[in-house]
Amino acid sequence: MKNNHRNDEVQIRPFVEDLVINWHLIEACNYSCKYCYAAWNKPDSSKELHRDQDGTARLLNSLYDFFRPSNSANPLAHIMDWKNVRLSIAGGEPTLLKERLDFVISKAKQLGFKVSLITNGSLLDAQRITAIAPHLSCLGVSLDSSNITTNSLIGRVSQKGNVKPVRDVVETIRLARKANPAISIKINTVVNAINMHEDVSVLISLINPDRWKVMRVLPVISDALSITAENYREFVTRHAALSSVMSVEDNQDMVDSYIMIDPLGRFFQNSLGGSAYLYSSPIQEVGIAAAFAQTGFSPQKFAKRYQNGLRGEFLP
Numbered sequence: 001m002k003n004n005h006r007n008d009e010v011q012i013r014p015f016v017e018d019l020v021i022n023w024h025l026i027e028a029c030n031y032s033c034k035y036c037y038a039a040w041n042k043p044d045s046s047k048e049l050h051r052d053q054d055g056t057a058r059l060l061n062s063l064y065d066f067f068r069p070s071n072s073a074n075p076l077a078h079i080m081d082w083k084n085v086r087l088s089i090a091g092g093e094p095t096l097l098k099e100r101l102d103f104v105i106s107k108a109k110q111l112g113f114k115v116s117l118i119t120n121g122s123l124l125d126a127q128r129i130t131a132i133a134p135h136l137s138c139l140g141v142s143l144d145s146s147n148i149t150t151n152s153l154i155g156r157v158s159q160k161g162n163v164k165p166v167r168d169v170v171e172t173i174r175l176a177r178k179a180n181p182a183i184s185i186k187i188n189t190v191v192n193a194i195n196m197h198e199d200v201s202v203l204i205s206l207i208n209p210d211r212w213k214v215m216r217v218l219p220v221i222s223d224a225l226s227i228t229a230e231n232y233r234e235f236v237t238r239h240a241a242l243s244s245v246m247s248v249e250d251n252q253d254m255v256d257s258y259i260m261i262d263p264l265g266r267f268f269q270n271s272l273g274g275s276a277y278l279y280s281s282p283i284q285e286v287g288i289a290a291a292f293a294q295t296g297f298s299p300q301k302f303a304k305r306y307q308n309g310l311r312g313e314f315l316p
C-alpha cells in the first residue's frame, strides 16, 4: 500500500492540560517588594472589578465562554489544543480579599474552570488555607529567600515591618497538602540583586514542590534590583541539583506570552524596554474577542512557551 504521509512535514500542534488565564484580582499587597510588577497604571482601586459581584460574574462568564476548549472564535484554537481552562488568581495579594476571593473561586469552579491561587502566603492562617485548598488545583507561593534580612531588604515585609518566618509558609503548604492531597504546589522565586548570591536548595528541597519557577527580575515598572543575565545564570547553575522541578524564565520568555487580566478587567501584556504595560480596553466594554486582539498577545509565542515546558501562570 502506498504511503502518502511524509513524517518531516507533519506539524504537531501543542497540547496542554490547562490553558492558564491569570487574573490579577487586586493591586494592593501587604508586602512592598521593590521589584513589584503589580502597578496597573495606578487604577482607582474603587473601580476594581472584585467590588462588583455581578461584573465579576459577567467577566468570568465571558472568559470561560471565549477560552473554553474548541471555541473556534479564539485565535489560539487555530494553533494549539487544551483540555481545561485554569483561572490563576493573583494580585497584588489576593488573600487580602476574603468573601470576594471565595466568590471568584466558587463562581469560576461552577463555570468549569480549574482554579489556582498565587500568593505570598503571609495571610493564610491554618483555618483559611484548610478552607481554600480543597477548591484549588494548584497553590503558587512566592519565596525569594529563607533569610529574614534578605526578605526584609527586598521588601517582603508588612507595613509594620513584620517578616513572616519562612517556616510558617512551609507549614501553610503542609496544611494545603493535608486538606487537598491532589493539590499541586508551585514555588515562585524572583532572582534579584539582593538574593542572587544565595543558595535556597535546602528550603526548596524541604518544600518539595511540583514545580519551582525561577524568574529573573523583570524591569517593567522600574530597574530596582535588576541583575545581569550572567548573575541569573549563576543562580540557576548553583541550583542545578533541583533541575527536575526547576522552570527557568528569563525576561524574554515573559513578554507577550501570558494571558493576563488586570484588576479593572482589561487584558495587559509586559513590554520589555518600556516602563509600562500594554492594555486593552475593558473586556466588558468592547467584548472579549476585541479586547484580546488589542493586546499584542502572541499566540505563536504562547504555544512555544508550552512546547518548551513552561507554563502559563504569571509571577508571584
Ligand code: SF4
Pocket (backbone or CB within 6 Å): 029, 030, 031, 032, 033, 035, 036, 037, 038, 091, 092, 093, 120, 142, 316
Ligand atoms: S508579594 Fe507580590 S504582589 Fe506583593 S509586593 Fe511582592 S511582588 Fe508585589
